[in-house]
Amino acid sequence: MTQNRQQEKEFMATDWKLLRRLVNSALDACEALDQLEITDDERSTTVRAANGQTAGTVWDALQSAHIFPENVRYMVIRGRGQLGDSAPFVQPVSRVLQQTGLLAAELVGSQQLQVPIKGIDPYSPEREQSLESVIESLAAWYESHLVPNLESALANARGGEKSS
Known part of the structure; x- marks a missing residue:
């Protein structure tokens, strides 16, 4: 393998196992939430943490389900910047994931x-x-x-x- 190809491989290193875990866990969570068929009236239902304390409402949890990954995305962007590992542009493979995710969202329901x-x-x-x-x-x-x-x-x- 040429040095140039080796550098490209290092540049494109992706932890697909971690990415698959993330996407699969989100898909599994979305499927489980969809099957719960949560009504508008149930959104104010109190959610309790494992220790019995109030952790918010069903609505709070549903909001966190999309806000949390957005916040983690910005953590990854900041972290990659600090490590000198930031992406100079959106990779074609990243665009596949973006568009497939948007497409999948259109299919829900x-x-x-x-x-x-x-x-x-x-x-x-x-x-x-x-x-x-x-x-x-x-x-x-x-x-x-x-x-x-x-x-x-x-x-x-x-x-x-x-x-x-």
């Missing part, structure tokens, strides 16, 4: 994912497709096209060196 809809694809306005099929197509594209095609292209460009 959707009850008609299987209904065919005409005109949702600006490139094929006459085509009927369900939201579920669009999401499945995107997931399949990541798995079957994006990653394998980039791996192959880079392996060829690197003279047969297997990409990792």
